[in-house]
Amino acid sequence: MRIDIEDLHVAYAGRTVVAGAHLIAAEGEITGLVGPNGSGKSTLLRTVYRHLKPTAGRVFLAGTDLRELSPVESARHVAALPQERGSDFELTVREVVGMGRTPYKRAFSGEDAADRDIVARALADVGMDEQAGRRFTALSGGERQRVLLARAFAQDPDVLVLDEPTNHLDIRHQVELLALLRAQRRTTLVSLHDLNAAASVCDRLHVLHAGSVVASGPPREVLTPALLAEVFGVRAAVVDHPLTGDPLIAFDHRAPADAEPAVAVETHTGA
Amino acid sequence: MTSTLERPKASASEECSLPATPLAVVLAVVLLAALTAAVAWGSTSIPPGEVWGVVRRRLSGEAPRPGTNDLIIWQLRVPRALLAALVGAGLGLVGTAVQALVRNPLADPYLLGISNGASLGAVAAIVLGAGAGGALGLGLSGAAFAGALATFALVWAVARRGGGFAPLRLVLAGVAIGQFLSGFTSYLVLQAGDEQQTHSVLFWLMGSLSGANWQMLAVPAVAVPVALLWLQARARGLNALLMGDETAAGLGIDVTRLRRELFTVTSVLTGVLVAVSGAIAFVALMVPHVCRLVVGGDHRRLLPVSALFGAVLLVVVDIVCRTAMDTQELPVGVVTSLLGAPALLYLLDRRLGSGS
Numbered sequence: 001m002r003i004d005i006e007d008l009h010v011a012y013a014g015r016t017v018v019a020g021a022h023l024i025a026a027e028g029e030i031t032g033l034v035g036p037n038g039s040g041k042s043t044l045l046r047t048v049y050r051h052l053k054p055t056a057g058r059v060f061l062a063g064t065d066l067r068e069l070s071p072v073e074s075a076r077h078v079a080a081l082p083q084e085r086g087s088d089f090e091l092t093v094r095e096v097v098g099m100g101r102t103p104y105k106r107a108f109s110g111e112d113a114a115d116r117d118i119v120a121r122a123l124a125d126v127g128m129d130e131q132a133g134r135r136f137t138a139l140s141g142g143e144r145q146r147v148l149l150a151r152a153f154a155q156d157p158d159v160l161v162l163d164e165p166t167n168h169l170d171i172r173h174q175v176e177l178l179a180l181l182r183a184q185r186r187t188t189l190v191s192l193h194d195l196n197a198a199a200s201v202c203d204r205l206h207v208l209h210a211g212s213v214v215a216s217g218p219p220r221e222v223l224t225p226a227l228l229a230e231v232f233g234v235r236a237a238v239v240d241h242p243l244t245g246d247p248l249i250a251f252d253h254r255a256p257a258d259a260e261p262a263v264a265v266e267t268h269t270g271a
Numbered sequence: 272m273t274s275t276l277e278r279p280k281a282s283a284s285e286e287c288s289l290p291a292t293p294l295a296v297v298l299a300v301v302l303l304a305a306l307t308a309a310v311a312w313g314s315t316s317i318p319p320g321e322v323w324g325v326v327r328r329r330l331s332g333e334a335p336r337p338g339t340n341d342l343i344i345w346q347l348r349v350p351r352a353l354l355a356a357l358v359g360a361g362l363g364l365v366g367t368a369v370q371a372l373v374r375n376p377l378a379d380p381y382l383l384g385i386s387n388g389a390s391l392g393a394v395a396a397i398v399l400g401a402g403a404g405g406a407l408g409l410g411l412s413g414a415a416f417a418g419a420l421a422t423f424a425l426v427w428a429v430a431r432r433g434g435g436f437a438p439l440r441l442v443l444a445g446v447a448i449g450q451f452l453s454g455f456t457s458y459l460v461l462q463a464g465d466e467q468q469t470h471s472v473l474f475w476l477m478g479s480l481s482g483a484n485w486q487m488l489a490v491p492a493v494a495v496p497v498a499l500l501w502l503q504a505r506a507r508g509l510n511a512l513l514m515g516d517e518t519a520a521g522l523g524i525d526v527t528r529l530r531r532e533l534f535t536v537t538s539v540l541t542g543v544l545v546a547v548s549g550a551i552a553f554v555a556l557m558v559p560h561v562c563r564l565v566v567g568g569d570h571r572r573l574l575p576v577s578a579l580f581g582a583v584l585l586v587v588v589d590i591v592c593r594t595a596m597d598t599q600e601l602p603v604g605v606v607t608s609l610l611g612a613p614a615l616l617y618l619l620d621r622r623l624g625s626g627s
Contacts, residue, residue, distance in 0.1 A: 051520035075523025084515030087374055089568035091513065099510055103523040107504035110571075155522070 001062040001158035008057035017043040019211035032202030033191040039208040041191040049080035075103035079157035094132040100154025122153035142173035162190040200246035229257040298579035309352035351483035355589040356582040357491040363581025366555030371509040373438040379556040384449030389545035392418020412546040419542025436530040478551030478604030506570035553611030
């Protein structure tokens, strides 16, 4: 199922955060959303999994306006992995993953064999099947993130929406998680901070800047030194990755794009 | 390093969740035994056989046998034991629901200010005259319930501003308004005319089941089961709230609506409970906590088990209150605090000690 976002405007806490964004997430592809802090990535994603309502514009799921679907109906097609980490309420790993079945269940109904199957498969997909009985809060950060991803898988979605799924993970866990996403072959809309990860894992990127999409296309076409300077405010060279051949962005960590390269930097231009 | 290939086995101590159905059956049996004991024990001891004999005759409409303890059993002890069970079950439920509502396992319905409003209503009725005699009559319950509803409306108005019912906003509104109202209550207590009035105010503020009668049971006997069913129907939604509002929204739950309804239901139930028993401390906080350690956090198990355990706990505590001292009876809230605080500290300590 594809996602089409047309002229999306979203206000959050009284401020317009997304202002006229257009984008497409094509069927079966991994579509990346990149942009500096505050560019509206999370806010845009929140409208797709219906935590926020657009103030204007529309989100289409396989051609159907999301507003025409009930929250439960869209939750059967779109699963989200927000940046929340849960709280300490004695839930087990299996129970957390089992929550993915929520949109399919009526009040008072229990899990049937099919639900248990899907949950078991989701746990196996992320390699957490042998820890199903453990307390969720007793897990490490990387394990928790895998369990939350399994919860999204258990929702059996056509579309996965992930907000910075690799945050707070060490590099090995980042690589594992992104490999897991690639292996799923579902329509995936993911925001990523790490531009190199985005360049190697995404089929197509959308660059958000001040609430609108300023560039779209395959990573190699989008991530140019000019765009990195313009949108992210950094100096960078884009080369071929010696192992994978993917675009590799080599940042100049010594000075932002608008500073004189040779001068010691005293100003804090937090982009 | 943990990878997808190496899968560390879970240690036994980290496993949780007992199967809930056998536990619920055990708790139901224990509850019946506790109710029987509550009716049998007291200043006059009555054999359990006679207790059930009287209850059977009363329920089948036969005339009571002369020379039995019919009056003590049917008019005093049975309503009181049932009130303890209903209030305990209600507090267990309301505690579980509020902890999910504000996503904090240490929350308590009294945190949202409702009981302060009910207390102010009740104390105003006692001190300003409507509740003459100090017994927990209907006038007093009515005043307490009105106070609870007024406070609910006030907290609602403050908490909804800025959209949503964000947990922190709800707690802050509840705590601030609750403190404000208890200031008024303290002022009224100082204005109390005589020792008798002060005594009944204090008794009420601490929570007591001593005024139990059949009339008083009607409202909680409807409200508690209805609340249990209502919450049980939304158990998955409550589970999702634990993970966060965005996660819940992604699972197809209308979070704002669920919060609004939860706040309404828990407030009304709290009002009903406080109106008949005063503000009994610690039960609503402790019961869900203890039950979570035993059956885990899934509300489909937690809600019925919390209701049953709350009922058992309060029936047993009330037995202690009636029998601990020869000369007078203790307010039930005093005993729940004295037992509850150390029990909670022990549980938390054990839990933190096991490296969570």
